[in-house]
Amino acid sequence: MDDVKTPSREERKSALSGLGTSRKRVEDARFTQGKGNYVDDIKLKGMLFGDFVRSPVAHARVKNVDTSAALALPGVHAVLTAADLEPLGLHWMPTLAGDKQMVLADGKVLFQGQEVAFVVGDDRYAVADGVSLVEVEYEELPVVTDPFKAELKDAPILREDIADQKEGAHGARRHPNHIFTWEAGEKEETNKVLEEAEVVADEMVYYHRTHPCPLETCGCVASMDKVNGKLTVWGTFQAPHAVRTVASLISSIPEHNIRIISPDIGGGFGNKVGVYPGYVCSIVASIVTGVPIKWVEDRMDNLMATAFARDYWMHGKISATKEGKITGLWCHTTADHGAFDACADPTKFPAGFMNICTGSYDIPVAYLAVDGVYTNKAPGGVAYRCSFRVTEASYFIERMIEVLAQKLGMDSAELRSKNFIKKEQFPYTSALGWEYDSGDYHQAWEKAMTSVNYKQLREDQAKQLQLFKDGKSRKLMGIGLSHFTEIVGAGPVKNCDILGLGMFDACEIRIHPTGSAIARLGTISQGQGHATTFAQILASEIGIPASDITLEEGDTDTAPYGLGTYGSRSTPVAGAATAMAGRKIRAKAQMIAAYLLEVHDDDLEWDVDRFSVKGAPEKFKTMKEIAFASYNQAIPGVEPGLEAVSYYDPPNMTYPNGAYVVVMEIDVDTGVSDIKQVYALDDCGTRINPMIIEGQVHGGLTEALAISMGQEIAYDEQGNVMTGTLMDFFIPTAWETPNYETDYTETPSPHHPIGAKGVGESPNVGGVSAFSNAVHDAFKPFGLTQAHMPHDHWRVWKIAKDLGLHS
Amino acid sequence: MIPSAFTFYKPDNIDKAVSLMADFGDEARVIAGGHSLIPVMKQRLTDIKHLIDLSGINEIKGIEITDNQISIGAMTTQVELINNEELFKIAPIIREASLQIADPQVRNLGTIGGNVANGDPANDMPGLMQLLDATYKLSGSNGVRDVKAREFYEGAYFTVREDDEILISISFEAPSGGYAYEKQKRKIGDYATAAAGVILKVENNMCSSASIALTNLSDTPVYCNKAVDIILGKEIDNNILTQVIEACVEQSDPVADQRGPVEFKRYVAGIVIKKALTRAIERT
Ligand SMILES: Cc1cc2nc3c(=O)[nH]c(=O)nc-3n(C[C@H](O)[C@H](O)[C@H](O)COP(=O)(O)OP(=O)(O)OC[C@H]3O[C@@H](n4cnc5c(N)ncnc54)[C@H](O)[C@@H]3O)c2cc1C
Numbered sequence A: 001m002d003d004v005k006t007p008s009r010e011e012r013k014s015a016l017s018g019l020g021t022s023r024k025r026v027e028d029a030r031f032t033q034g035k036g037n038y039v040d041d042i043k044l045k046g047m048l049f050g051d052f053v054r055s056p057v058a059h060a061r062v063k064n065v066d067t068s069a070a071l072a073l074p075g076v077h078a079v080l081t082a083a084d085l086e087p088l089g090l091h092w093m094p095t096l097a098g099d100k101q102m103v104l105a106d107g108k109v110l111f112q113g114q115e116v117a118f119v120v121g122d123d124r125y126a127v128a129d130g131v132s133l134v135e136v137e138y139e140e141l142p143v144v145t146d147p148f149k150a151e152l153k154d155a156p157i158l159r160e161d162i163a164d165q166k167e168g169a170h171g172a173r174r175h176p177n178h179i180f181t182w183e184a185g186e187k188e189e190t191n192k193v194l195e196e197a198e199v200v201a202d203e204m205v206y207y208h209r210t211h212p213c214p215l216e217t218c219g220c221v222a223s224m225d226k227v228n229g230k231l232t233v234w235g236t237f238q239a240p241h242a243v244r245t246v247a248s249l250i251s252s253i254p255e256h257n258i259r260i261i262s263p264d265i266g267g268g269f270g271n272k273v274g275v276y277p278g279y280v281c282s283i284v285a286s287i288v289t290g291v292p293i294k295w296v297e298d299r300m301d302n303l304m305a306t307a308f309a310r311d312y313w314m315h316g317k318i319s320a321t322k323e324g325k326i327t328g329l330w331c332h333t334t335a336d337h338g339a340f341d342a343c344a345d346p347t348k349f350p351a352g353f354m355n356i357c358t359g360s361y362d363i364p365v366a367y368l369a370v371d372g373v374y375t376n377k378a379p380g381g382v383a384y385r386c387s388f389r390v391t392e393a394s395y396f397i398e399r400m401i402e403v404l405a406q407k408l409g410m411d412s413a414e415l416r417s418k419n420f421i422k423k424e425q426f427p428y429t430s431a432l433g434w435e436y437d438s439g440d441y442h443q444a445w446e447k448a449m450t451s452v453n454y455k456q457l458r459e460d461q462a463k464q465l466q467l468f469k470d471g472k473s474r475k476l477m478g479i480g481l482s483h484f485t486e487i488v489g490a491g492p493v494k495n496c497d498i499l500g501l502g503m504f505d506a507c508e509i510r511i512h513p514t515g516s517a518i519a520r521l522g523t524i525s526q527g528q529g530h531a532t533t534f535a536q537i538l539a540s541e542i543g544i545p546a547s548d549i550t551l552e553e554g555d556t557d558t559a560p561y562g563l564g565t566y567g568s569r570s571t572p573v574a575g576a577a578t579a580m581a582g583r584k585i586r587a588k589a590q591m592i593a594a595y596l597l598e599v600h601d602d603d604l605e606w607d608v609d610r611f612s613v614k615g616a617p618e619k620f621k622t623m624k625e626i627a628f629a630s631y632n633q634a635i636p637g638v639e640p641g642l643e644a645v646s647y648y649d650p651p652n653m654t655y656p657n658g659a660y661v662v663v664m665e666i667d668v669d670t671g672v673s674d675i676k677q678v679y680a681l682d683d684c685g686t687r688i689n690p691m692i693i694e695g696q697v698h699g700g701l702t703e704a705l706a707i708s709m710g711q712e713i714a715y716d717e718q719g720n721v722m723t724g725t726l727m728d729f730f731i732p733t734a735w736e737t738p739n740y741e742t743d744y745t746e747t748p749s750p751h752h753p754i755g756a757k758g759v760g761e762s763p764n765v766g767g768v769s770a771f772s773n774a775v776h777d778a779f780k781p782f783g784l785t786q787a788h789m790p791h792d793h794w795r796v797w798k799i800a801k802d803l804g805l806h807s
Numbered sequence B: 001m002i003p004s005a006f007t008f009y010k011p012d013n014i015d016k017a018v019s020l021m022a023d024f025g026d027e028a029r030v031i032a033g034g035h036s037l038i039p040v041m042k043q044r045l046t047d048i049k050h051l052i053d054l055s056g057i058n059e060i061k062g063i064e065i066t067d068n069q070i071s072i073g074a075m076t077t078q079v080e081l082i083n084n085e086e087l088f089k090i091a092p093i094i095r096e097a098s099l100q101i102a103d104p105q106v107r108n109l110g111t112i113g114g115n116v117a118n119g120d121p122a123n124d125m126p127g128l129m130q131l132l133d134a135t136y137k138l139s140g141s142n143g144v145r146d147v148k149a150r151e152f153y154e155g156a157y158f159t160v161r162e163d164d165e166i167l168i169s170i171s172f173e174a175p176s177g178g179y180a181y182e183k184q185k186r187k188i189g190d191y192a193t194a195a196a197g198v199i200l201k202v203e204n205n206m207c208s209s210a211s212i213a214l215t216n217l218s219d220t221p222v223y224c225n226k227a228v229d230i231i232l233g234k235e236i237d238n239n240i241l242t243q244v245i246e247a248c249v250e251q252s253d254p255v256a257d258q259r260g261p262v263e264f265k266r267y268v269a270g271i272v273i274k275k276a277l278t279r280a281i282e283r284t
Helices: A009-016 A028-032 A068-072 A082-088 A124-133 A187-196 A240-251 A277-289 A299-305 A390-408 A412-419 A441-451 A454-469 A530-542 A570-597 A623-632 A690-709 A762-782 A793-802 B014-027 B037-042 B078-083 B085-090 B092-098 B104-109 B112-117 B124-132 B225-231 B238-251 B262-282
Strands: A048-054 A060-066 A076-080 A092-094 A100-102 A115-121 A135-140 A178-185 A199-210 A219-225 A230-235 A258-261 A293-296 A308-320 A326-336 A365-373 A380-382 A475-485 A505-511 A517-521 A549-553 A604-607 A610-613 A616-622 A643-648 A657-667 A673-683 A741-744 B007-009 B028-031 B050-053 B063-066 B069-073 B135-140 B143-148 B153-155 B166-173 B178-184 B194-203 B206-215
Touching (some): A048 A124, A048 A277, A048 A299, A068 A124, A076 A124, A076 A277, A082 A277, A092 A240, A115 A124, A115 A277, A178 A187, A187 A308, A199 A390, A219 A277, A230 A240, A230 A277, A240 A258, A240 A277, A277 A293, A308 A390, A390 A412, A390 A475, A390 A762, A412 A441, A441 A454, A441 A475, A441 A657, A441 A741, A454 A475, A454 A657, A475 A762, A505 A530, A505 A570, A517 A530, A517 A570, A570 A610, A570 A616, A570 A623, A616 A623, A657 A762, A673 A690, A673 A762, A690 A762, A762 A793, A793 B262, B014 B028, B014 B135, B014 B166, B028 B037, B063 B085, B078 B092, B078 B112, B092 B178, B092 B194, B112 B124, B124 B166, B178 B262, B194 B262, B206 B225, B206 B238, B238 B262
Parallel strands (some): A048 A293, A326 A365, B007 B050, B028 B050
Antiparallel strands (some): A048 A115, A076 A115, A092 A100, A178 A365, A199 A308, A219 A293, A308 A326, A475 A657, A505 A517, A505 A643, A604 A610, A610 A616, A657 A673, B069 B166, B135 B143, B135 B166, B178 B194
16 A cells, blocks of 8 residues: 555654644634624623722822712612621731731721722723712822932832731831842942942832733622522632632632632733722622622723732842943832732742843852832832843843943943843843743843944944934934843742742643643633643643644643742743643653553663553554553553642743844924834743744834833822823834734743743843933933833833934 | 623614713613723723713715815715715825724724714814814704814813714815825824824915814824914915914913823924924915
8 A cells, every 4th residue: 555655753743743743822713703702701690890989189098988879879789898897807807918908998098099999890891980979088188209209208008917027028127118128249349349339330120010901901700609509600710729729718718619710811911910999899798789790990090900010129239340240239129019018929038030130241259238118109010021120130131231332332142141140141140139941141242232233333324314414404323232141940949939829830731542642731821822832831842733632721620739830930830831741741741551462671772652561663653542551451550541740849030031122213492202223032941833923023022112102100299199090101003003024033941841931021021221322322312321210102202302403 | 891781772863862862871881883882881991971962873984065164974884984985085184094093994883973082182073063163063962063173172082063963964165275184103003192283274375274283293183273373375485384383382272191291292283283284284
């Protein structure tokens, strides 16, 4: 039978759509047809709706909450206030950062938009009417919006509940509005190096307050089944298992009686990691009313009240020799946490991984201190598409490099090159204590500089500058460089936990008799495409085509325990668990194959999708055959079935990195910037799905563009949110989004089972510095050293004005 | 983001609509495309008990062109203004300005009537109507009357329209000469940081007719009569242009918002006026 061709090894491999394949996203069929299933799509019998009465003011005593008119309204079933929650001990709740937060205003409000009462009614209309009828009497108090004024002697005390507490969750507090001081590195030694240095650059770098603003806002449906005592909550949760444990701890409902389900999530970006008053109130309301309760934020609620990101004032000093060899780095950060410390960081890291702020550079000594303070702003401080303050750290060092280059009179590309950690230095221990796993920064940098033709760009820029100086043009050209190193994949249980829960993750695999499979993970996709990529990892590990593997996440009753998806941890941690579970499957499969082929285990070798006898490749058993055998053969010493589970505790973090270049043209009169080129080279180790990587990079770059060029949560002095709608909160459309050129180098992580490092957040981390540096670079010839983001039209115009370019 | 309850009416002719308005007084409001009204209703910034939908009234839809006279029904959508080739031929500035409003979704529903009647200084059409010296036809319980666009606006959201009056059409003479509508905004879908329109004719090297207007640079659209006086009958040179721009900026009175402080807006006003003048002159 000549016409039956045995597929070649390569053909068998490509039939798997495993690692390295640009497999199409399996999620998209339902999303592009409007068939996703989001929280707001969940409709249960008898379900009621809930919504909040929110504070219109930023700081006030709540003298009285009168719910009678609202309760009298037909269609309104209940109105919860702090007084109702207090007997249950639920008027306050713990935050992920070791602080506590009011669920409903307990005598006081501390930020505009704070939850004061929860109205439950038949439908959204009845509830909205009810909300407008709740009368709250406020006695306004002086407002603190400036973190530098929070610790003044006569500053109004925001958190009266802990005013006298000298010890916080992270050590000593020196003022009622002070949360913590967190230090890393060598203070004395760094100061000494700075004092004796030939050159020191000193700058205040502000990374403004912004917001992850996922297109789907936060929400949940809570359903307490009074017959069996089981609570089910569908919600926009980036960490469903952690939510279950926290819910059990604060509600005293046994954990086995709580089921948390994250259905499809329309973007998270860190906004959906924390626990919000809406969840608690929905649960309580469901217990009280005995029917399911739905709560879904509107856009203004989301921007005003659920977790913001950044808001770090980073004062830096960086020293170097005259030749540009960096000798030390010092940083003091004032972190504006808003009214409650509700950051979602690993517990031992109150300032997240801000101590990655030595970046990609071999800096011998460094010191970092972060002071967290309370202000009358919304709580949060979440990792907006980044791993716990890595964006802040990366922006800080990439600005400091630019400022130092300016001071040295040196090209900043050259300065970077001169100070990169060298390939042979990996694994590299940084001055602030991290062990970088791998990297080849010089290779990436050179590739980037060649690809964009850096020399030519600088020549073009000089020409444009001359035209400007000659009065022939009102435009300046800016070249923004950035080289970032992230620290992702939290993380090793020895130093990473959230509220005591170790940050491992898990995968459970079950192979069906006919050779297809289901895999369940402790993570939850919010657009990352886990169902696509994790199936690819498995396909390569166990030789079953990716299309024959179902992937499930987000249901705590069925998925193994894991800490969820944020901080680029899914691939580094759950991806590793997937590979390890796959290897356990393979180990058992090998025993089964040996039995079937009547050889010793060691006589077999793995060959893409089968075990074959060493030296006799025509004798083999495919994974499909082995799967079937595992269900129908009585194999001595081997249990039936083919399943495995792996709980993976990563030995280290992974360190994705990359080199980005942005070129823009800036009109000094209008402040309008025109982005001419965006080049992004990413090294995320082993590349699982190049197409998904590219998609992630495009998305992250667009967020970076938004953040650096206009997106912010702005407050006026009274603490009013000035950017409460998408008219003022910048989300780029296709129109504002430039073309992106993506590129890569591939330096696998040595400790990850497949060498993958994670990429979803890299473009946000690296992109912001590149865009912002381009703006700074344009004005560098006129002496600009630092101008805070966002670089929207008027702020760019102001730079030009202050430099005297408008006369 | 849920409005308070209201009763909804959908009359099929203008008289019925007017009589509903007369019955309910200031508790009633007409709705056209809803793209300015619905957002404020959802935020409960306004309490409307009776909502009268104009979309069933055919007599106030469509574009009529006779000789040099253009009449546009209030319920004509912005996308219809953009797509109408006849209108483009005779008054191309309408398309140029309309394309700078919001985004396609908004323009598919937003009407010219709603845009000019709203009284929002950020809307682009009122400025355009200053430029064209348009006339608004209003129908109320006391009959029909004409009001000049240049006399219609009193302050932000305040116009001379009586509570029971409905704008039925907008008419103007086809402009002649060079034209331009220039708008600086932060992004697609944004209102103007500053916008300016210019229509101008040059004969024998002299400016023989001119019109200049500004959007979102005061609490009403601004017709720059002082600047027009300066340029009329003059030979156009840099000196005159500088004076014209100064006179326009002088007449502006912007307020600070997230787009920027007053000082910035006045500066940018000067820039957009200059751009509009330059382009209009190029097109003469
Ligand atoms: C995201 C977004 C961006 C936008 N950007 C811009 C922009 O850049 N430039 C711009 O000009 N506009 C912009 N708009 C507004 C848009 O053009 C509106 O459609 C327009 O302002 C109002 O027209 P409408 O038909 O939607 O009126 P509606 O919203 O229905 O009505 C607006 C007001 O006018 C009154 N009204 C309507 N018709 C009549 C009538 N015939 N007689 C008397 N009163 C009447 C209504 O009672 C109401 O008070 C934007 C809107 C949105 C949502």
